[in-house]
Amino acid sequence: MRNPYIFGFVAIFFTGCASAPPTLTSVAPETTALNVPSESAPAIEKPGQTVARPKPTGTEADARRHFLRGMAALETAKTKADLALAIEEFNLATGISPKMAEAWLNLGKAQVQHGLYADAMESYRQYLKVAPDAPDAQTMQDEIVKLEFRQERLEKSQGREGEWMDNDGSRYYLTVSGNRLTLKALEYVPKIDAAPGSDPILDESVPVEYQLFLQGDQLSGKWSRAELTVNTCPVPKDEADVTGEIIDSEGKMILRHERTRFRTATVSFLGLNPSCESVEKSGRPVETVSIHGPVKKGGLGVAVAGFSRWDGGIFPDIGWRGRLKLGPVPPGCPAYEAGLRAGDEIMVIDGAAVKSLSAGQARLLLSGEIGTPVTLEIWRRGSKNTTIIKMNRVEEIKQ
Known part of the structure; x- marks a missing residue:
């Protein structure tokens, strides 16, 4: 007799002049920059910023x-x-x-x-x-x-600020304060191995953060992920110490840290109203995460899908699948005038095959300074051959 209970298992791997010198009787001692939290202060907000001076009057x-x-x-x-x-x-x-x-x-x-x-x-x-x-x-x-x-x-440090993307399509925003770097996830893609037949339902955004300290090109600090839900199961928060390095010439950070793996089990009656049966730890391996950036302000000026999920069937494939396609391309926009259309799949970016790149590499390659050229090889549904499209990058849209 067929068991009316269905079990699904999911493993989660989941910043003027004087003629003589005066006698200086009041000179503050030499000190280094204060490493303290910035409080509300008049006219000064950010290191390196020139401050407007008050109009002076008096004797x-x-x-x-x-x-x-x-x-x-x-x-x-x-x-x-x-x-x-x-x-x-x-x-x-x-x-x-x-x-x-x-x-x-x-x-x-x-x-x-x-x-x-x-x-x-x-x-x-x-x-x-x-x-x-x-x-x-x-x-x-x-x-x-x-x-x-x-x-x-x-x-140089402040030049690193902006959006970064890892190999699996997770998007982060990097802020810099001196030697302290903070990477906060804009969109987090958990690494998932799903049991056959199961279709995990994931939160689209999960709070994930790296708090890092930079010394030379070496990074150290903490990684943390908030609690998330997978197939109705609450997966506990996770955190770990981080080591790594930043390679400015390649626009890349390599971070190494442990990440707890969890296995969840759900139960439902005839596939309806699933509920969480159990959440168990299944390991804590050390993982290496490559994050690329910062993403430049220039791009195609239209939405590009595929970095974090690929909608190719009934259920989306979560994470990077080595494929990119265009979203809506409004008539009259630069991308449209260059020959791009909605649904076009990008096969090659400036000579690099998309399928050979990570999500972060592809994102970085598509971006560039506004006005710089980019060459794409695209495939359009119904066409037997690919087409070469050249255009100059325009201001990127938020995705």
Whole structure:
């Protein structure tokens, strides 16, 4: 007799001049940038950003008062909000009295601690212009050279921000704060091995995050995934330590960490109203995850499907399947004018066969700077042969 209960199993593998130097009696000690959470602060929001200065008014006595207030804020600063107050006071002092060398010097020190290296270099140059014969002139010239290096590193780091994609089609957004990188999933594709006949129903978006620290090209930190539901079964959250490296020349991060595998079982009567029977751990292997990016702002200007799922039958195939096709291509848009149509399957991107690429590689290859050319080889349903399409990349749409 046929058992009316149906069991399904799913395994989840699942960022002015002076003639002589003044006597500097109030100089804050050298310190490095504060590594503290940024609080609400006037006019300063992001490292490397040039801050608009308040319009200064007053007398030399007022300038001295602002300078001393800035020193008080700088000497006791524990947060970036404190540093912002010091910077504001020093800006007022130098605005009223441009020849106040000590204000320029300490303004630069506060900006360094805040991570505003470009602003700090300009403040130090103003200090040397006002006090070219200062005893520490050579030291400050050397400091400018060091800050140039730090600014270059900062700009390189911030250039990594944006959307990234892993080999299986999961999309992440990378934010950078100094040496700290945060990858948050925009769309997460769990790795699933489904038992024959089972069709797992997955949440489209699951909170997944990497909190990473960059030292040189080496990465370390934590990975975490929130609880998710598979075939009505609640799969517990997971987390692990992460090691890896970033390869800027290839636009790639390689991350290694453990990931718990779970096996779920569901039961239903005649295939209706399935309910969760059990959730069990089935292993915790170390996995290597390759994530590619950042995705450039230029692309085809139309939706491209297939990175995280392929709709080729009754049920979609979850994850990357080595195939890409176009969504709607409105008449008059650049893609349409180039010859692309809805449903066209992209076979080759700039000479690289799509089936030979990972999802992240394909996503990165399709993207580029706006106005740069891209060559596609596409296949259109009903055609015996493929067609070569060339177009210049346009502003990408959000997918």
